[in-house]
Amino acid sequence: MNDVAWRGWNKAELDRQLNQREHTPEHSQHFSRWAAESAVVRETLPVRTDLEYGEGPLQKLDYVPPKAPGAPLLVFIHGGYWQSLDKGDFTFPAPAFREAGFAYASINYDLAPQVRIPDMVAQVRAALVWLYKNADDLGFDSERMVVAGHSAGGHLAVMALLTDWQEDYGLPQELLYGAASISGIYDLEPLRNSYQQPVLQLDEEAVQSSSPLHHIPAAAKRRLPRLFVAVGREETEEFQYQQRDFVQAWKTARQKCESLELPGRNHFSIVDSLADSRHAVFRAIYRLAD
Numbered sequence: 559m560n561d562v563a564w565r566g567w568n569k570a571e572l573d574r575q576l577n578q579r580e581h582t583p584e585h586s587q588h589f590s591r592w593a594a595e596s597a598v599v600r601e602t603l604p605v606r607t608d609l610e611y612g613e614g615p616l617q618k619l620d621y622v623p624p625k626a627p628g629a630p631l632l633v634f635i636h637g638g639y640w641q642s643l644d645k646g647d648f649t650f651p652a653p654a655f656r657e658a659g660f661a662y663a664s665i666n667y668d669l670a671p672q673v674r675i676p677d678m679v680a681q682v683r684a685a686l687v688w689l690y691k692n693a694d695d696l697g698f699d700s701e702r703m704v705v706a707g708h709s710a711g712g713h714l715a716v717m718a719l720l721t722d723w724q725e726d727y728g729l730p731q732e733l734l735y736g737a738a739s740i741s742g743i744y745d746l747e748p749l750r751n752s753y754q755q756p757v758l759q760l761d762e763e764a765v766q767s768s769s770p771l772h773h774i775p776a777a778a779k780r781r782l783p784r785l786f787v788a789v790g791r792e793e794t795e796e797f798q799y800q801q802r803d804f805v806q807a808w809k810t811a812r813q814k815c816e817s818l819e820l821p822g823r824n825h826f827s828i829v830d831s832l833a834d835s836r837h838a839v840f841r842a843i844y845r846l847a848d
Contacts, residue, residue, distance in 0.1 A: 575796035611688035630702035630847035637709025712742025736846030790823030
C-alpha cells in the first residue's frame with residue numbers, strides 16, 4: 559500500500575486526491591439543488607427533451623431553443639466520473655445563456671461500466687454531429703457551436719475539440735467554435751491506479767487514446783478553436799495539477815487557451831458559475847462564441 563501510484567502519492571493518497579465527493583461532504587446538496595432548479599426550467603421554458611442522437615439507451619439530449627433564430631449554441635456535457643448523473647440535472651444554466659442570446663443543449667451518453675470511456679468520446683462526437691446537421695430545424699447557427707463540460711464532461715468536451723472533423727466525419731474542420739472545460743481531467747493515467755479502475759476498466763490503449771494531454775497538435779500543423787479551462791482552488795491538488803499540466807502543454811503547442819483558478823470554489827460550487835451571467839466563468843464561455 560505504500561508503493562508510489564502517482565506524483566509520489568501512494569494509492570490511498572491518490573484515491574483521496576481523486577475522490578471529490580469525499581473531499582466535499584456537502585456535494586449531495588448541490589446535486590439536489592441542480593435537479594430542483596432544472597425541473598423548474600423545464601416547466602417554464604420550451605425545453606425539448608430526450609431528442610435521440612444515437613441508438614444507445616442514454617444517447618439523448620435536451621434542447622432549449624434561443625429567443626431568436628441564428629443564435630450560437632452552448633452544448634453542456636455533465637460529469638459524474640463517466641458513471642453517474644444525468645442531462646436533466648443540468649438545464650438550470652439554460653435561462654442565463656438564453657438571456658445572453660444562446661440556444662442550450664444538455665446531452666447524455668452511455669455510462670460505465672456498460673461502456674468504456676473511448677465509447678463515450680465517440681458518442682459525444684456523434685451528438686455534436688447530430689446537432690450540427692439539425693441546426694436549421696432547431697434554430698441555431700451551426701457555425702457557432704460551443705461545447706462545455708464539467709469534470710468528466712470537461713474531459714469529453716476537450717476530446718471533442720481535438721477531433722479531426724474533416725478527416726473523421728467529412729465535416730468542416732472547425733465544427734466547434736470553441737470549448738470550455740470546468741474542473742476537467744486531462745490525463746487518465748492516475749485513474750488506472752485508483753479506486754475508479756474496477757468500474758472504468760482503463761487499459762494503456764484507452765489511456766493513450768482518450769487522454770487529451772496526449773493529443774494536442776502543434777498550432778503550426780493544425781490551429782484549434784479557442785479553449786477555456788477553470789478549476790476551483792478548493793478542489794484537491796490533483797485536479798489543480800491536471801489543469802496546470804494541461805494548460806502548459808496546450809501553450810507549448812502554441813494553441814490559444816484562457817485559464818482561471820477560482821478562489822473559494824470547490825468541485826461542485828464551481829458549476830454554479832454557469833448560471834450566473836456576471837461570473838467570470840460565464841463571461842469567458844460567452845466570449846467563446848464571439
